[in-house]
Every structure is written in C-alpha cells, then in structure tokens.
Amino acid sequence: MLCQECGKRPATLHFTKIVNGEKNEFHICETCAREKGEMLPGTSGGFSIHSLLSGLLDFETAGKGAASSVKAPQSQRCEECGMTYSQFSKIGRFGCSSCYKYFGDRLDPLFKRVHGNTVHVGKVPKRSGGRIQLKRRIDDLKLELQQRIQQEEFEEAAQLRDQIRNLEKEMAGQ
Amino acid sequence: MPNLRFTEKALSEWMRGTANDSDIVISSRVRIARNLQHLPFPLLATRQQSEEVLSRLAPVPEKQNMKSIGTFYAIKLDDIEPLDKKVLVEKHLISPSLASESQNGAVLISEDESVSIMINEEDHLRIQCLYPGFQVREAWEKATSIDDLFEAEVDYAFDDKRGYLTSCPTNVGTGLRASVMMHLPALVMTQQINRILSAVSQVGLTVRGIYGEGSEAIGNLFQISNQITLGQTENEIIDNLHSVVLQIIEHEKNARTRLMNDSRLRITDRIKRSYGILSFAEVLDSKEAGQRLSDVRLGIDLGIVQGPSIPVMNELNVMTQPGFLQKKYGHDMNSEERDIYRARLIRETLAKA
Ligand SMILES: [Zn+2]
Ligand SMILES: [Zn+2]
Numbered sequence: 001m002l003c004q005e006c007g008k009r010p011a012t013l014h015f016t017k018i019v020n021g022e023k024n025e026f027h028i029c030e031t032c033a034r035e036k037g038e039m040l041p042g043t044s045g046g047f048s049i050h051s052l053l054s055g056l057l058d059f060e061t062a063g064k065g066a067a068s069s070v071k072a073p074q075s076q077r078c079e080e081c082g083m084t085y086s087q088f089s090k091i092g093r094f095g096c097s098s099c100y101k102y103f104g105d106r107l108d109p110l111f112k113r114v115h116g117n118t119v120h121v122g123k124v125p126k127r128s129g130g131r132i133q134l135k136r137r138i139d140d141l142k143l144e145l146q147q148r149i150q151q152e153e154f155e156e157a158a159q160l161r162d163q164i165r166n167l168e169k170e171m172a173g174q
Numbered sequence: 175m176p177n178l179r180f181t182e183k184a185l186s187e188w189m190r191g192t193a194n195d196s197d198i199v200i201s202s203r204v205r206i207a208r209n210l211q212h213l214p215f216p217l218l219a220t221r222q223q224s225e226e227v228l229s230r231l232a233p234v235p236e237k238q239n240m241k242s243i244g245t246f247y248a249i250k251l252d253d254i255e256p257l258d259k260k261v262l263v264e265k266h267l268i269s270p271s272l273a274s275e276s277q278n279g280a281v282l283i284s285e286d287e288s289v290s291i292m293i294n295e296e297d298h299l300r301i302q303c304l305y306p307g308f309q310v311r312e313a314w315e316k317a318t319s320i321d322d323l324f325e326a327e328v329d330y331a332f333d334d335k336r337g338y339l340t341s342c343p344t345n346v347g348t349g350l351r352a353s354v355m356m357h358l359p360a361l362v363m364t365q366q367i368n369r370i371l372s373a374v375s376q377v378g379l380t381v382r383g384i385y386g387e388g389s390e391a392i393g394n395l396f397q398i399s400n401q402i403t404l405g406q407t408e409n410e411i412i413d414n415l416h417s418v419v420l421q422i423i424e425h426e427k428n429a430r431t432r433l434m435n436d437s438r439l440r441i442t443d444r445i446k447r448s449y450g451i452l453s454f455a456e457v458l459d460s461k462e463a464g465q466r467l468s469d470v471r472l473g474i475d476l477g478i479v480q481g482p483s484i485p486v487m488n489e490l491n492v493m494t495q496p497g498f499l500q501k502k503y504g505h506d507m508n509s510e511e512r513d514i515y516r517a518r519l520i521r522e523t524l525a526k527a
Contacts, residue, residue, distance in 0.1 A: 001275055081214045093296075096214040097331035097339040100346075107343070111336075114344055116378075117405020120337025122348040123318065125325050132334045 003029035078102040134171045138164055179247070181261040184498055185489040186287035186304070196307030196484060197475040198423050200355040200395070203266070204313040206321050207340045207349035208299040209331040215341040216277065216294050224278035227298045230328055235282060235291075238323040243316070244284035246291070251279040260497030266304060269295060289320065296341050297349075299324065306488075308419065310352050314412050337404065347404030352415050356422060359394040359472045360429035370425060371396070378402045379418055392464030393491070398422070434476065445473035453524050458517040459509075463494050467520075482527035493519055 003011045004027050011027035077084045080098035085106065088094060100107065111118045124132050141164050148157040209215060210230065213223055235246040251259065251272060259273040267287060272279045272295045282291040292300040301320050303313040331339040337347040345351070361367040371381045382397045398419060400411045433441050448469035452458075458466075471487045473479035492498055494516045500507050503515055 081218050083218070091217075092343070093217050093341045094215060094339075094343070095218040097209055097211065097333075100333055100336055100339050110343055111346070111404055115347065115402045115404035117347075117402070119335055120333075120347045120404060122337060122350075122407045122411075123321075125330050125332050126322065127325065128329055128332060 001027050003027065003032055005029070005032040131171065134167060138167050138171070141167070180249075180265070180267060180283055180287060181258045181501055184265070184493040184502075185485065186265060186267075195423055198357055198426050199308035199419065200306075200357055200488065202305045202308060202310040202313050202354045203302065203352070204310065204317045205300055205302045205351045205353075206317050207297040207345045207351075208301070208321065208324065208338055209340065210298050211329040211331050213298070216296060216298065217341055219277065219294075221277060224294050228278045228280055228293055231291075231293050231299055231324070232280060232282065234324050234327045237327055240320070240323060243320065244286060244289060246282045246284055246289075248280060248282050251276055251281070257497060257501055261501050264495040264497050265492055268292060269300075271295060289316065291320070297345070308354065308423075310354055310416055310419070311412055314350075314352060314408065318408070344401075345403050348406070348408050348411065350403055350408055350411055351399055352412055353397050353399030354415070354419050356396050356398060356419070356426075357394055357468065357471060358396055358422070358426050359468050360433050361422075361426050362394050363433060364429045366425065366429060367396075370422060374398060374418060374422070377414065377418060379415065392461050394465075394468045430472075430476065441476075442478055445469050445476070445478050449473060449479055449524075452520050454521065455517045457513045458494075458520065459513050460494065460496075460516070463516055463520065467491060467494075482524055486523065486527050490520060490523060493523070 001011045003009050006029065009029035009031060011029055076086075078095060078099040079102060081095035083095035083099055085103055088099065088103065094100065108118045124136075141160055145157055145160045145164065148154075148160060210227060213219065213227055216224060216227075219227065232248055234240075235243075240246060249262075251268075259268070262268045262281070263270050263273050265287070267283055267290045268281050269292065272281065272292050276294050278294050280293045282293070283289070288304055290302045290304075292302065301317050301324070303317045303320075305313045305316075333339055338349040340346050340349055358367060361370060374381050378401050380399050380401045382399075383392075383395070398415065400415055402411070406414075448466040452463075452466050452470060467487060467490055470479055470482065471484070474482065474484060474487065493502065496507075496512055499512050499515050499519065502519070507515060
C-alpha cells in the first residue's frame with residue numbers, strides 16, 4: 001500500500017483510531033510522518049502520532065493508574081501469532097483469534113468503552129457451541145424453577161429440577 | 175475466466191423490487207463477520223494461509239447446496255481489472271478494502287446480487303445481504319441462514335465469553351453490522367437533520383453521510399448502522415435499529431408534509447428545475463448530480479414528477495459514479511470528461527423513462 005500523504009513511498013505506519021466505535025485508518029510513510037511534524041492527514045484538526053497512540057492506549061490506563069503493571073501476570077504477547085499487546089494497541093487489530101485468550105481480561109476496559117459490555121449474549125455456533133447453549137438453557141430453567149417455587153407450584157418445580165439435573169450431567173459428560 | 179456479468183449492469187436485480195417505505199429507506203444491509211479457527215486473521219496471514227482460507231470457504235455454497243438461496247458466482251480479485259473492482263465497490267457488492275488491499279481476496283455473489291460473500295477481507299469471511307427498502311429483519315434472516323450453512327462445513331473462531339472473534343475489536347461478539355440507507359431531503363431542508371442525527375448517535379447507532387468524489391455528503395443520503403456488536407443479541411441490535419429508523423421515517427414524512435403545506439410553490443419549483451436541468455444539461459459534476467437526483471426522487475415521492483420510477487433513480491445513483499461511467503463508455507476519463515458523460519447518461523436515461 002502506498003502512503004496516503006505523498007502517494008509515492010510505501011506506507012509503513014498504519015494506525016487505526018477508534019472514536020465512538022468508528023474506525024479511522026491512516027497509512028503513511030515515515031518520511032511524511034516526520035515532515036508533517038507528526039501530524040497525520042485525514043482529520044479536520046490533525047493530531048500527533050503521540051496523542052493518537054496514547055488515545056488508543058487509554059483503554060488500558062483508564063481508571064487503573066500507572067502502577068498497574070505490577071500486578072496481574074497477563075501475557076504481553078500472543079503465543080499463537082506473536083502479536084504483542086502494544087502492537088495491538090497501535091494497530092487496533094488482533095492478529096489471530098488466540099490474541100483474545102492471551103490478552104485476557106486486559107481487554108475488558110476496551111470492550112467496555114467500545115460496546116458498553118464485555119460478554120457475548122448473542123448467537124452461538126450450532127456444532128461447536130453446544131456447551132454454551134446447554135449452559136444458557138440450564139440458566140433459563142433455573143430462572144423458571146425459582147418462579148415456580150415462588151408461586152408454590154411444586155409439582156412443576158420438581159420436574160424442572162430433574163430436567164436441570166439431567167442437563168447438568170450431560171454438560172459434565174461433554 | 176472471471177465472471178463479469180456483475181459489472182455490466184448498474185442496477186442489481188434485487189434493486190428492482192419495491193418494498194415498504196422504499197421512498198425513504200433506499201436499502202437495508204446486514205453484514206456478518208466470521209473467522210476460521212487456527213488460522214491467523216488476514217492481517218497476519220501468509221499467502222499460503224490465505225490460500226487455505228479461500229480453499230476452505232469458496233466451495234461451501236456448492237457443498238451445502240445453497241441453490242435455494244441462489245446460484246453463486248465466484249470472483250477472485252486478482253483476476254479482474256481495477257475498473258471492474260471499482261464498479262463492484264460502487265454497487266456495494268464488495269468493500270473498498272477487499273478491492274485494494276486483500277491477499278487472495280475473493281467474493282461469491284448470488285445471481286440477483288442480493289448476497290455477497292467476501293473472503294479474506296479484514297476477516298476470513300464476511301456474509302452480506304442487501305435488500306431494497308426497509309427490510310433489515312429480512313436481510314438478517316437471510317444472512318444468519320447462510321451463516322448456518324457455512325458453520326456446518328467449517329469451524330469458526332468462537333469464544334464462550336467474547337462470542338465470534340474478529341480482527342477488529344469493534345466487530346467482536348455478534349460480528350453483526352446492520353445498516354439502512356435513508357434519503358432525508360426534507361429533514362435537511364428544514365435543518366432538523368443535525369438534531370436528529372446527534373440523537374441517533376446517542377442510542378448506540380452510527381450515522382454516515384454518503385460521500386461522492388469530494389468529501390461533502392451528497393444526495394441527502396445517510397447510512398444508519400449499529401455501533402455495538404458485543405453484549406446485545408442479534409435481535410436486540412436489529413430491533414433497536416428498526417425502531418429508530420421507524421422514528422426517522424416518521425420525522426421525514428412530517429417534514430415533507432410541513433414543507434408542502436408551508437412552501438408548496440417553492441418546493442415544486444425547486445424539484446421541477448432540477449428535473450429540467452437533469453433532462454437537458456450538458457455538464458454535471460457528481461455533487462450537482464447528487465443534489466438534483468435527490469430533488470427528483472423527492473418529486474416522484476410527492477407526485478410532482480411523473481415518468482421516471484424509483485428503480486430508475488436507484489440505477490442513476492450507481493451509473494453516475496466514476497467507475498461505472500468509465501466502464502459503460504469503455505475508456506478512462508478525467509473528471510471534466512466524466513462530468514460530460516454523466517450529464518449525457520442522465521439525459522438519455524430520463525428521456526427513455
Ligand atoms: Zn509519504
Ligand atoms: Zn494472536
């Protein structure tokens with residue numbers, strides 16, 4: 001890909017800034033980045049690479065304080081594809097699906113900021129998602145069980161309890 | 175031999191249909207992002223790995239007998255001319271990034287062009303369904319059924335906690351982006367648009383103007399889409415978009431009624447002038463064409479302009495784009511030439527309508 005500023009040299013700096021879930025991408029060469037005094041094209045006011053990066057890293061530091069690196073031995077690097085957390089922060093893209101596992105809970109503030117949530121509640125794959133579907137069904141039945149007990153419908157409640165037990169057995173067997 | 179049928183006509187077959195509220199909602203689109211297990215995302219994939227992704231995904235329509243959904247045609251991006259890529263982008267059949275920066279990028283397009291399945295875009299698989307008018311639910315139903323067919327053949331990257339895993343954190347969870355394209359001339363004319371759009375952005379939706387060659391929004395076209403993909407079910411996402419779009423339709427209708435009550439002569443004059451200019455002008459830049467086409471579309475909706483139909487206006491929106499103009503007339507053009515050919519194409523199309 002060519003630099004979007006000069007259109008001549010290959011773009012070596014790639015940035016994505018996420019503002020309110022909207023992606024803005026920048027692809028420029030290092031010469032242009034330096035010449036422009038670190039100003040990136042494509043935005044009305046322009047902003048520096050430094051503020052861009054710190055903006056992206058905000059989701060890590062926000063509300064944590066600088067000393068947060070002391071605790072939580074979360075992995076800095078995805079063992080599968082080799083992407084480091086700081087590379088991810090710069091690019092705004094994961095390298096592979098295992099990145100999610102290796103960066104772990106460290107991603108929660110980011111998801112919280114982009115989506116307001118951290119846990120998926122939607123569709124589940126039919127084949128590989130059997131376990132989570134089972135778990136959701138058990139949760140639903142437990143909720144119903146509570147209601148039946150409250151309404152003193154004990155016969156139905158007993159049936160539900162058996163059903164839940166069977167499903168839990170099924171899940172343990174998987 | 176690449177299949178070029180899709181770049182010859184401007185109007186996709188699906189666009190000919192009429193549907194509810196198709197005067198204000200031009201089209202509805204749903205896109206689902208998915209990735210395969212154990213292969214890096216396209217960002218880091220080697221040529222060999224992206225080839226493997228392609229070889230696993232491309233045969234799925236055949237294997238799963240997707241005939242009921244339509245006959246699919248496969249196009250490898252490396253096999254087609256830059257101009258054809260441009261036309262596919264202008265018709266929204268592929269994304270700009272699939273056209274310009276994909277490795278082993280490919281697209282499977284259904285015969286009526288309502289379904290396009292992109293391979294090796296930002297994610298391994300992107301299933302897109304495009305419907306005319308306000309049919310975002312129908313588009314979701316179709317997309318999720320195609321998703322099921324793919325899932326029967328391949329193992330998706332899925333996590334109990336985070337859902338469907340995507341290259342960009344803004345797509346994780348459902349991987350679902352639902353959007354509608356709206357024509358909102360009366361809200362623009364009555365200067366209510368900014369108030370409404372800022373309200374929309376506060377309920378988890380994103381609004382984008384549709385841009386032409388320049389950077390100004392043209393043609394009073396706005397795309398409304400969901401921003402959140404994680405922590406809501408697909409139905410919640412679709413319902414939320416649906417109810418907000420219904421409200422915007424209501425506002426636009428009210429603004430149209432008010433305009434016609436308060437300034438019927440001025441509006442009628444503006445619409446007829448635009449119709450006249452489109453029918454006779456020799457030179458039209460994309461910005462003016464966009465504005466005039468918007469006026470005439472409004473004129474058709476209000477019963478002021480007879481003759482051209484809404485599908486003809488949809489066709490003109492695509493045909494007057496730079497890539498399609500050059501494809502149609504068979505040669506490269508600079509921007510002045512494009513303005514001349516654009517005017518000619520509109521003149522001739524309206525004369526026939
Ligand atoms: Zn440069
Ligand atoms: Zn990784």
